[in-house]
Amino acid sequence: MTAEVIVPALAGPAPAGRTGRRQKPTTTWRLLPILPAIVLLLIFLAGPVVWSFYGSFTNASLTGVNAQNPAWIGFGNYLRLFSDPVFPLSLGLTVVFVLASAIVGQNFLGLGIALLMNRAHRFVAGAVGTCVVAAWVLPEIVAAFVAYAYFSQDGTLNQLLAALGMTGPNWLYSFPMLAIVLANVWRGTAFSMMVYRAALNDVPIEITEAAMIDGAGGAKRLFLITIPMIKSSITTNLMLITLQTLSVFTLVWVMTAGGPGNQSTILPVMAFQEAFRFSDIGYGTAIATVMLLIGAVFSIIYIRALRPSKG
């Protein structure tokens, strides 16, 4: 016992003095191996963000006089954005898209499937898992064409309905938001399912069993034991799928291109259209910056929720 107390006491001050002098050199040297990674991150990740932020204060364009000599126009793009009638619509559609397809659709469906898989026969669980993950491993452009082929006028869905004697509407035209929400749920549920499967595996079986012995039913065990224990996985998952869904572009572009009219023009589609269809890079980057802010707001909310509660 005494030895245990003495050794740290002896070892404590002396090495501390040495490391005190060596601390900085060691840290600098330790930075060395990760420097290339930092440089690449700065160039390829931070660089475009900074450029985009800068571009949003200019009238940079792909063609016309402004392509040659872009000028600093301060908050011009932002003022224009906030008076653009398409912007509130687009913002609203983006929020609906994120809430419906990610937070409600992917999250709850993923959790539900994960819970059921824990109970299901191994074969059933494997088969369901494979089907769900299949949509997720497809490259985005392929998944987008599959979803387009499914929902289009003469697509799979309407052929199935026709076989049942019903005439389906043109989903992409009549219900564009519903179509892209369902497509994104189909494509993204696998991610939540895998996160929750891993989390559920970490819930100690003893606790659940103890609760069972104490007479807690299924619902009680779920809400009082399982969910509190995987709380951090839930917030992490929510944050990741929110950010993923905020940046979904290919899926929507292929399926509806933001149409008809502007009925499915979520912010990434609006940014693309302004920047590359109307050649207005400055305005497009302003929309991108707003998207960045929305993502940041969501992140802050989740990070706060993630903070371990005191006591």
Added chain:
Amino acid sequence: MHRNVRFAVSVLAVTSMVALVGCSTAADNDGDTQTLKIVYQETDSFTALDTLFTKIKPEFEAAHDGVTVELQPIQANDDDYSTKLALSQQSGETAPDVFYEDTFRLRSDIDAGYLLNLDDHVAGWDDWSQFNEGAKAAGMGDDGSIYAVPLGTDTRAIWYSKPVLEAAGITIPWQPETWDDILEVARAIQDSQPAVVPFNMYAGKGTGEGTVMQSFYELLYGTGDELYNEDEQKWVVGSDGFKDSLDFLKTLYDEGLAVTPAEALDANVWKKVFGELFPQGKLGGTVEGSYTPSFWQEGGSYAWPEYVDDMGVAAFPTQNGEAPQGVSMSGGWTLAVGAKTENPDLAFEFLTLALNQENALWYDINNSQIAVRADVASEQSYLEANPFVAAVTDLVSVTHFRPATSDYPKISAEVQAATEAVITGQLRVDDAAAAYDAAVEGIVGSDKVTD
């Protein structure tokens, strides 16, 4: 500590340099080989230019020792092509030496500094005198200098299916005198042949520039109003003609005389028109370009030899039959030399080879273009290329050109948005016109619009 900071900084510098060198893969060709980069569009229904360039590439390389011609076709629709082209112009490494460019984007791209001034080059080019004045003007910038040379031009007309019209009891040849004549015939087709689309006109953003060139402007320029007042150099807003034109499109779509709005918004609807509807006798008529036969003739993407007998051409009428009793729109594509080229002389030489009499003749015939060279226009083989050459060439007398200003592409996009809002029922005609007026004012400023 200072030593360490300095060391860290130098490591940072070295690694960034390694990273940057890794980025620039393109080697400088300062040695004895030179490369000419040729950028152009290629789609499943537009391969004529690719064929032409592939043919002249070995000729050019044989005539110029040490020169490599690098063909870079971009497989994309018109909108995506222009975006990719504009992006490639951002850096000298990727900018093309010679490229294919739509006339309506020329002024805008000249302002952006993407095109080389060709005044000195055309001055020493014997063939230049063969080009007609309209063609020379099409490649001209605001400063009066020549920046591009047209491959050909085009006009727009009504293309109609003779069997469908005959079945509806219409006398062939058909020439509508007013807008109402079109609606009358379309309704007659609707009554007699319910499975047939009576008269389609493009609308919406999906068909892009096709919506305005092959539909809206035929209407607008037949009302006496216009998009842009050349004398005042101002954009026209609040015109009755604009609303009447929207209203006509709305009537076509609301009464089911055109394809469904959902089909109209599909960017590929024109493929359906050429590839399915007309050949299967399921479309009465539409407004399309003089290049229409290129899709149907032998080797075209929707080969249909019977088009020669089944199809008819008519001029698009003015609203109430006002003079000159017909409306058409003209555009066309050009070849230009990139401003960032390192070999302007060589690039221009390639351009002249592609546009010489023999190659221009081949291209105009195979892509159903209206010739802009006098020595091509008079060739018997050109005049006999298809039965419609004379009819569509006559429309040059009533044709209009798009406003050649650098704001045009943006305003065109707003017109397309207005047509989409109307045919889908999202906005009433007056509201769509008002939204257009506000958008135009936002683009060019209130001092550049006129009532």
